[in-house]
Amino acid sequence: GAGVSQSPSNKVTEKGKDVELRCDPISGHTALYWYRQSLGQGLEFLIYFQGNSAPDKSGLPSDRFSAERTGGSVSTLTIQRTQQEDSAVYLCASRPDGNEQFFGPGTRLTVL
Amino acid sequence: AQSVTQPDIHITVSEGASLELRCNYSYGATPYLFWYVQSPGQGLQLLLKYFSGDTLVQGIKGFEAEFKRSQSSFNLRKPSVHWSDAAEYFCAVGEETGRRALTFGSGTRLQVQP
Numbered sequence: 001g002a003g004v005s006q007s008p009s010n011k012v013t014e015k016g017k018d019v020e021l022r023c024d025p026i027s028g029h030t031a032l033y034w035y036r037q038s039l040g041q042g043l044e045f046l047i048y049f050q051g052n053s054a055p056d057k058s059g060l061p062s063d064r065f066s067a068e069r070t071g072g073s074v075s076t077l078t079i080q081r082t083q084q085e086d087s088a089v090y091l092c093a094s095r096p097d098g099n100e101q102f103f104g105p106g107t108r109l110t111v112l
Numbered sequence: 113a114q115s116v117t118q119p120d121i122h123i124t125v126s127e128g129a130s131l132e133l134r135c136n137y138s139y140g141a142t143p144y145l146f147w148y149v150q151s152p153g154q155g156l157q158l159l160l161k162y163f164s165g166d167t168l169v170q171g172i173k174g175f176e177a178e179f180k181r182s183q184s185s186f187n188l189r190k191p192s193v194h195w196s197d198a199a200e201y202f203c204a205v206g207e208e209t210g211r212r213a214l215t216f217g218s219g220t221r222l223q224v225q226p
Contacts, residue, residue, distance in 0.1 A: 004155075033213060043202065043216035056211050091155060099144050099163060099206050101214060103156040 002026065004104035006092050012110045013082055021077045021107045025094030032075050033101060034067060038088035046090075049075060082111045114139040114205050118217035125193050126225045133188040133220050135203030144206035145186040146214065147177055151199045159201075162186065173197070198224045 005024040013019050025032050034046040045059040049069040060066075064083075069075040079086055089108050093101040115138045125131055137143055144163050148156040160171025167179040177188045186203060200221045204214040 031212070035214075042218045043204075043214075045213045045215070048211040048213055050211070056213075059213075093156075095212065099212055100146075100158065100161060101206075101212075102158075103148075105155040 004092055004094050004102055006090075006104040006107050008107060009105065010108045010110075012112065014112050015084060016081055018078065018080045019082055019109065021079075021090050021109070023075045023077070023092030023094075023104060025073065025075070025092070026096075026102055027073075029094035029096045029102070030072070031095040031101075032069055033093045033095070034075070034077050035091045035093065036061075036088045037091060037106070041088075043091075046077070079109075082109075084111050087111045114143075114207070114215045116203050116205050116215055116217035118201075118203055118220050120220045121218070122221045122223070124223040124225060127195050128192050131188075131190045131193045131197070131222070133201050133203075133222070135186045135188065135217060136184050137186060137203070137205045138184065139205050141208055143186075144208060144212075145177075145179060146204040146206060147171065147175070147186075147188050148202045148204060148216075149173075149199050150202065150219075156202065159188070193222075193224055195224045195226065198222055 007022045030051050032049040037043045047067045048056040064080045067077045089106040091106045092104045095101045117136045146161045147159040159175050162179045200219045202219045203217040
């Protein structure tokens, strides 16, 4: 079956621009996560969605970051006024009932 | 707060040699433990997981890991490494309840010499 998909696979943007990253989770998975993988910080949790509940945003590094999940499925991570330190690979994962998360291929963001 | 330590940043082994990647965790309750592998430009692939029961768990690609509560360790092993195993390996601990987010170690990059 189809796995988690993310788009775009690569995004190059200029400092100060806004970017949107998209995640399509595995159908039927109720939980969705965003993680960031950067050279300085390793892999870190950003945000968690569970069904229609309010998201857990405790991992977002600043108020320039936001995310939404429409209809309990597709999620969009938005970064406003991008900075060079936002350059990283952004990974999305989804999870059915249970504890195993399934990861997408990631979006590599480069801020010039 | 939970944490994961992978003390080896980079390991080089010869093809056919055995491999052990170290992982130590800190977690207040029974940990849910995972090993993921990431090849260049790829996402994370689950190798194996431990939730409960038998402390020696088998995974894909011939990998196994042993949970040792007394040492707070979950080391990954493979008896004979193949060139295709060259990748980065991440150990992670998952929350038992609630959001079940993963906390990752910093990763170990494995290089395989012919």
